[in-house]
Amino acid sequence: MDSIFGLQGGDFVIIACDGSIAHSILKIKETEDKILKLDDHKIFGISGEGADRNSFGELVHKNHSLIRYKTGGYMNLQETAHFVRSMYAQAIRSRDGPHQCNGLLGGVDSDGTPSLYWLDYLGSLQKITRGAQGYANYFLLGLLDNQYKPNLTKEEGIEIIKKCIKELQTRFLIAQNKFIVKIVTKQGIEVITI
Amino acid sequence: MIDFDPSTFGLAHTYQKEDKDEINTLALPSAPQVIYKTLNGPTQISGGNKLNNFKHGTTTLGFVFKEGILLAVDSRASMGSFLSSEQVRKVIEINEYLLGTMAGGAADCQYWLAYLANHCRTYELKNGSKLSVAAASKFLQGILIGYRNSGLSMGCMIAGTDTTGQHLYYIDNDGMRLKGDIFSVGSGSTYAYGVLDNHYRYDLSLDEAVELGIRAIYHATHRDTASGGVVRVYHIHQDGWTKVHDGIDVVDLHYRFAQQKGLVGDGDEAKQRLF
Numbered sequence: 001m002d003s004i005f006g007l008q009g010g011d012f013v014i015i016a017c018d019g020s021i022a023h024s025i026l027k028i029k030e031t032e033d034k035i036l037k038l039d040d041h042k043i044f045g046i047s048g049e050g051a052d053r054n055s056f057g058e059l060v061h062k063n064h065s066l067i068r069y070k071t072g073g074y075m076n077l078q079e080t081a082h083f084v085r086s087m088y089a090q091a092i093r094s095r096d097g098p099h100q101c102n103g104l105l106g107g108v109d110s111d112g113t114p115s116l117y118w119l120d121y122l123g124s125l126q127k128i129t130r131g132a133q134g135y136a137n138y139f140l141l142g143l144l145d146n147q148y149k150p151n152l153t154k155e156e157g158i159e160i161i162k163k164c165i166k167e168l169q170t171r172f173l174i175a176q177n178k179f180i181v182k183i184v185t186k187q188g189i190e191v192i193t194i
Numbered sequence: 195m196i197d198f199d200p201s202t203f204g205l206a207h208t209y210q211k212e213d214k215d216e217i218n219t220l221a222l223p224s225a226p227q228v229i230y231k232t233l234n235g236p237t238q239i240s241g242g243n244k245l246n247n248f249k250h251g252t253t254t255l256g257f258v259f260k261e262g263i264l265l266a267v268d269s270r271a272s273m274g275s276f277l278s279s280e281q282v283r284k285v286i287e288i289n290e291y292l293l294g295t296m297a298g299g300a301a302d303c304q305y306w307l308a309y310l311a312n313h314c315r316t317y318e319l320k321n322g323s324k325l326s327v328a329a330a331s332k333f334l335q336g337i338l339i340g341y342r343n344s345g346l347s348m349g350c351m352i353a354g355t356d357t358t359g360q361h362l363y364y365i366d367n368d369g370m371r372l373k374g375d376i377f378s379v380g381s382g383s384t385y386a387y388g389v390l391d392n393h394y395r396y397d398l399s400l401d402e403a404v405e406l407g408i409r410a411i412y413h414a415t416h417r418d419t420a421s422g423g424v425v426r427v428y429h430i431h432q433d434g435w436t437k438v439h440d441g442i443d444v445v446d447l448h449y450r451f452a453q454q455k456g457l458v459g460d461g462d463e464a465k466q467r468l469f
Contacts, residue, residue: 023366026383026384028364028372029372031374032372049368050369051338051339051342051368051369051370051371054370055369
């Protein structure tokens with residue numbers, strides 16, 4: 001039931017997530033941050049139930065740090081995305097089965113190029129300019145397609161995300177009140193709570 | 195060429211390795227060998243032949259406020275429609291600075307919280323400093339992720355104090371670990387949340403917080419058939435924890451609260467008459 005959605009602009013990437021954790025009919029928490037910071041210019045928004053989101057996120061974060069340490073300190077977005085995909089793919093026919101979570105990986109390379117990748121629990125990887133995970137797809141893809149244009153500015157991007165949040169709050173059956181929005185630019189990661 | 199074996203990462207593997215090295219005294223439970231045939235009557239185990247399908251009704255709650263953390267729990271244990279006990283201790287005293295609450299399977303909670311207590315003490319002896327609440331709850335999460343498909347049933351809160359302050363974590367058998375300010379767990383949790391969300395403020399005084407905890411548990415026990423017995427209240431502060439109330443009977447609370455409103459408490463507020 002998590003909503004994760006994101007957008008890539010001219011020089012930034014935004015990923016937004018809802019903050020709620022639900023357990024049967026209860027909302028246990030409203031301020032959970034589902035967007036993981038992999039390093040100063042990469043974020044990974046993960047959607048999944050229970051422990052899967054948390055444990056896969058930690059797995060990615062620690063392995064990413066380990067590989068960077070082993071190989072000299074920097075991985076660009078394309079390398080990171082393929083690495084995360086390989087972690088998904090290695091698990092699909094393992095004893096415990098696939099990691100039950102999907103994700104949106106976004107960030108900005110050292111030369112300022114932004115990228116956004118859509119990752120699936122079975123190891124699908126697609127580079128996209130706008131997208132969502134979960135039920136948010138149904139409500140937001142139309143809106144994101146309609147509002148998107150090439151080389152968006154950061155302010156335009158934030159406005160589109162606000163429209164997406166408003167749309168979810170209007171039409172989605174599940175009340176999602178708090179959203180956490182993270183924006184990556186060449187300067188770093190900015191966090192807004194809406 | 196990057197060369198790593200993903201099966202060496204992950205929390206389940208770490209837990210299993212550590213277990214063999216350090217902890218020799220507590221043996222892991224093995225699966226039961228005998229399936230008991232179900233009987234009719236009060237001893238019938240609900241859910242058919244499954245031994246681990248006990249219904250456990252509970253209300254436990256905890257919240258963070260300016261004086262620390264307050265934990266309040268009920269004390270009823272039920273097996274289907276049979277009340278097995280009205281005096282269960284659902285707050286488990288892990289050590290002088292950590293408390294755990296029990297919801298779900300009593301045996302699972304008691305065993306794994308005792309295991310956690312063992313681990314905390316071993317860490318303290320080996321490293322010369324106490325394990326933080328975050329680390330203790332993380333350790334428990336690792337265990338529960340490892341046993342994810344084995345049918346454990348636990349919805350517990352770990353609350354404690356360390357050098358960074360007082361912290362409250364919710365951990366369940368799916369392996370989810372959440373840090374938060376207000377949690378209520380169990381079959382009566384929805385009723386408790388109603389009262390808790392309405393009156394909670396961070397700047398409650400200790401007396402107000404205790405009163406809120408007691409009221410929330412009382413309301414949950416009144417409406418939830420699987421919660422009841424007595425209310426036990428604990429307070430966690432920077433010097434450890436204090437047991438504020440060891441057992442206030444919810445029946446007494448019912449009449450006391452009714453009297454405060456000028457009512458008798460016999461449930462006849464609507465004054466229904468048949469003729």
